[in-house]
Amino acid sequence: MERARRAKARGKAPSTQAGEFVREEIEHVREGKHGARSAKQAIAIGLSKARRAGVDLPPPAPGKTSSKTRRSAQRDYEKGHTPRAAAARKSPSPRRSRATKAALKREGTAAASHGALARQAHSAATRRTRADRSQAAKKAVRTKGPAARSAAAKKGARTRAARSGRKPAHR
Secondary structure (H helix, E strand, O other), X not given: OHHHXXXXXXXXXXXXXXXXXXXXXXXXXHOOOOOOOOHHXXXXXXXXXXXXXXXXXXXXXXXXXXXXXXXXXXXHHHHHHOOHHHHHHOOOOHHHHHHHHHXXXXXXXXXXXXXXXXXXXXXXXXXXXXXHHHHHHXXXXXXXXXXXXXXXXXXXXXXXXXXXXXXXXXX
């Protein structure tokens, strides 16, 4: 919560703030606190926690995901954005909490492996359009600053060189 608050204070996007919750969830799976069936599930749990904690992450737009997922995200969002007094009245059902925890305990921890997360990131990236990528690049130009931009360009050049099998121009 503290890292997400710092990200918000720095003016980071809600998805960046939610990223802290996702990172924490991945750590939980890795240390065996509970499991997940897939990297996508671990990410979804993190996003749900972020919405419930009050991060301004709106539910996905219609057509992006199933209506069930959207309703669940909407519920989480509303829970995180109702005044504290109303939210504090309803404590979570102990039986339901135990059941959820027990179910997650039975899942494996491979979903948080580097390979699984890399596959998830890759599949998510292939769904992005050219316009999306262009927009992200333009935002990076606006927000990164010269030093970070230069570092990112060098990293990109190194990656391209490594993939094409030739040596990079600069080290």
